[in-house]
Amino acid sequence: MTITTTQKIIKIGDSAGVTIPAKELKRAGIKPGDLVEFSFSLASKPDDHTTEIVALTQKLIARHQKALDNLSQR
Numbered sequence: 689m690t691i692t693t694t695q696k697i698i699k700i701g702d703s704a705g706v707t708i709p710a711k712e713l714k715r716a717g718i719k720p721g722d723l724v725e726f727s728f729s730l731a732s733k734p735d736d737h738t739t740e741i742v743a744l745t746q747k748l749i750a751r752h753q754k755a756l757d758n759l760s761q762r
Contacts, residue, residue, distance in 0.1 A: 689716045694731045 695706040708718070718724060749756060 691716060 691708065691712045693709060693712065695708075697704045697706055713719070
């Protein structure tokens with residue numbers, strides 16, 4: 689199974705890492721401790737307009753999270 693996602697590299701102590709979204713882990717049947725193989729490439733940086741759209745979308749999702757969670761369970 690292939691998971692394609694764009695994630696930000698985060699600092700973990702003196703190292704760095706990326707996270708895998710929980711829904712993708714569940715979909716792939718991957719659990720903490722499992723060994724996985726991955727490849728990566730540097731994503732193109734979004735322009736300012738894209739960043740603004742993402743920020744607005746995140747605010748909208750946060751504002752309506754309860755309703756969205758309810759809809760996802762139907």
